[in-house]
Amino acid sequence: MYFTAEQNRRYGSLVEVSPGILSCNSTTAIKTVFGSHQWRKSRFYSEFADFNGVSSLFSETKHERAQILRRAFLPAFARANLVAMAPNIFSHIYKFLAKLDEFERAGKPLEAYKWTRYLTFEVVTDVGFGGEYDMISSGELNHPFVKDFDGSTSWGLVKTVFPLVDKVPDWMIGKTMAHWRGAESRTLKHAQGGLAQWRYHKQIGKTANRVDILQRLIEHGDQHPNEKLSEQELETEIMEIMLAGGDTTATTVTYGLYELAKNLPVQERLRAALRAEICDPANIKLESLEAVPYLDWTVKEMLRTHPTLPSMLERVVPPGGAQVAGYHVPGGTVIGMSAWSVNKLPEVFPDPWAFQPERWEKPTPEMTANMLTFSTGPRACVGQNLAIVQTRIHIGTILRNFTVQLHPDTTPEIMHTLDNFQGKPVEDKVFLFFKRST
Ligand code: HEM
Numbered sequence: 001m002y003f004t005a006e007q008n009r010r011y012g013s014l015v016e017v018s019p020g021i022l023s024c025n026s027t028t029a030i031k032t033v034f035g036s037h038q039w040r041k042s043r044f045y046s047e048f049a050d051f052n053g054v055s056s057l058f059s060e061t062k063h064e065r066a067q068i069l070r071r072a073f074l075p076a077f078a079r080a081n082l083v084a085m086a087p088n089i090f091s092h093i094y095k096f097l098a099k100l101d102e103f104e105r106a107g108k109p110l111e112a113y114k115w116t117r118y119l120t121f122e123v124v125t126d127v128g129f130g131g132e133y134d135m136i137s138s139g140e141l142n143h144p145f146v147k148d149f150d151g152s153t154s155w156g157l158v159k160t161v162f163p164l165v166d167k168v169p170d171w172m173i174g175k176t177m178a179h180w181r182g183a184e185s186r187t188l189k190h191a192q193g194g195l196a197q198w199r200y201h202k203q204i205g206k207t208a209n210r211v212d213i214l215q216r217l218i219e220h221g222d223q224h225p226n227e228k229l230s231e232q233e234l235e236t237e238i239m240e241i242m243l244a245g246g247d248t249t250a251t252t253v254t255y256g257l258y259e260l261a262k263n264l265p266v267q268e269r270l271r272a273a274l275r276a277e278i279c280d281p282a283n284i285k286l287e288s289l290e291a292v293p294y295l296d297w298t299v300k301e302m303l304r305t306h307p308t309l310p311s312m313l314e315r316v317v318p319p320g321g322a323q324v325a326g327y328h329v330p331g332g333t334v335i336g337m338s339a340w341s342v343n344k345l346p347e348v349f350p351d352p353w354a355f356q357p358e359r360w361e362k363p364t365p366e367m368t369a370n371m372l373t374f375s376t377g378p379r380a381c382v383g384q385n386l387a388i389v390q391t392r393i394h395i396g397t398i399l400r401n402f403t404v405q406l407h408p409d410t411t412p413e414i415m416h417t418l419d420n421f422q423g424k425p426v427e428d429k430v431f432l433f434f435k436r437s438t
Contacts, residue, residue: 001310001340001419008341014325021334023312025341026325027348027370033315033324033335034377037063041379042314042334047163048156048421049243051188054232056240057382068227069237070382076216077385084211085127086286089390092122093397094282095136100402100434109407109431113254113424116394117146120250121242123390128241129194129214130201145190149242151183157420191238195231213241245383247422248308252387253394254430255306256299258415259355260399261406261432266357267399270298271437274400281400281438286389289396297360299391300371304343305355307373310423312336339372340423401438407431 004023007015013026024033033039041061049059057069075081096119103110118135125131133145158165158177170178198214201207207215217237221228229237260267273294278284289295317324319331329335344352348370349359359367374381381387398404410431418426 001312001338001417001423004312004336004338005341005344014327014329014335017312017336020332021312021314021336022324022329023341024325024335024337025345027342027345027366029325029335030337030342030370030372030376032322033337034313034375034379037067037378038318039315040318042316042336043163044160044314047160049240051184051236051239052232054236056236058240058244063378066379069229070378071224072217072220072227072229073213073382075220076213077383079385081211081216082385082389083286085386086389086393088126088211089123089393090284090286090397092119092126092136093394095122096394097397097401099136099139100398101436104433104435109433111429112257112432113250113428113430116253116257117247117250119394120253120390121146121149121246124242124245124249125194127212127386128245129191129238130198130210130212131190131194145187148183148186148190149246151180152187153243153247153420153422155180155184187242188235188239191235191242194238195234214238241383244381245386247424249387249390249394251308251422251424252302252306252391254425255415256302256391256395257398257404257432258406258410258430259302259305260298260395261404261410263355266298266355267404270294270357271399271403274396278400281397284393284397284400286393289392292396293361294357295392295396297357299388299395300360301355301357302391302395303373303388304349304371305353306417306423307339307343308423309373309375309421310338310340310417311419311421312338313372313375337372339375340417340419342370342372345370398434401436402434403437405433405435407433 004017007017008023008025014022014024017023040063043061045059046055046061049056057066057073060066060069096115099115100110122133122135125133158180165173170181194214198207214234217229217234260270273292277292278288314334314336317329317331317333317335321328321330324335343349346352348366374384414425414427414430416426417423
């Protein structure tokens with residue numbers, strides 16, 4: 001993303017960054033590029049995120065199938081279902097607070113990125129497919145699930161560069177890459193386990209009150225038999241939920257806590273607003289958090305400043321070509337736009353590098369239309385409402401109960417974003433101090 005942003009800064013708003021692939025950062029192009037299903041996702045998506053040759057909603061490039069999958073997902077992210085999921089999310093965050101207490105008693109800083117990953121993986125596996133992973137209380141710092149997950153993502157990226165690599169035997173690709181490939185099949189086993197557990201729960205009559213995404217996907221198939229997903233498709237969707245919903249939120253929360261530690265007046269204003277609304281910090285409810293506008297603005301600013309999919313989001317120009325940022329671009333060309341770049345355009349977001357939740361008090365229509373963190377249009381993030389609810393719960397509950405301070409080693413260099421399609425801090429060791437504050 002640094003490279004493509006720099007190319008746009010130097011040479012203009014539409015630049016060829018590799019053969020047949022253009023980077024665009026013009027706000028006038030957003031509606032054209034993302035607004036219509038005729039602009040398909042590029043082959044990057046299938047190479048990165050098809051599992052065992054089966055496409056997920058994220059990786060699907062064909063509009064018709066993507067529409068069916070989106071319909072199946074929508075009940076999971078409807079408001080009533082998110083409200084029903086909230087108690088699950090709170091149960092994980094209160095476990096996380098107990099961990100913060102332990103670190104405070106020991107006088108130690110928290111390795112924030114590592115622990116927020118455990119938190120968000122627990123949440124996404126729970127609300128994703130009723131998974132019962134216990135990463136926070138077990139305190140297993142190198143949980144095999146997270147390790148496999150990292151390997152699996154790396155393997156996805158290798159496939160985007162060498163699409164035929166899956167056909168090459170292990171001994172030719174070397175130990176590390178063979179490990180990554182193995183990690184992908186192990187992650188698939190976690191997904192199969194999730195589905196097997198659902199089948200078991202169904203057998204013993206325990207599925208009626210479930211609120212997770214898998215439950216809603218299966219119910220959708222029961223109600224619309226012609227849109228029913230096969231076992232393999234359901235497994236692939238579980239993989240996708242882990243891929244799309246875990247690290248994305250962990251990175252948002254980590255950078256968010258870092259910004260609050262760096263910007264103490266913002267942190268103090270947020271805590272004062274939370275205190276005014278919430279009397280009992282040990283029993284917070286979603287509706288109290290949603291009654292605090294300053295929390296909403298802070299979360300929006302976290303999402304703007306540190307978009308966790310910062311790379312170019314690629315779309316293919318439809319046959320016949322299109323007019324983009326003042327140029328005619330031929331059909332078949334790939335055009336990508338990056339939230340990292342667009343979210344920092346000074347003409348839309350004045351003083352773009354400053355962390356200012358107040359800018360969201362009265363957002364201009366341009367700010368709302370041009371924030372690309374969740375993309376926009378028919379393939380925008382289908383899970384964005386869950387991501388927002390989850391981030392509100394995490395940040396609101398932590399900040400109502402704790403102050404957060406920077407460790408001297410947590411420098412801007414450590415917090416530099418590494419772009420592996422999903423962004424993350426370049427160094428995993430993001431140390432922050434937490435102190436109880438009731
Ligand atoms: C802060 C958290 C999140 C961020 C920043 C984020 C961002 C994005 C973005 C930018 C896209 C569009 C990619 C593109 O246009 O090429 C996307 C798609 C998607 N996201 Fe998210 N996401 C987040 C959380 C989640 C969660 C929690 C879930 C579900 C559990 C989820 C599921 C999906 C799925 C299934 C797609 C594919 C939608 C489609 O192609 O139609 N995301 N996400």
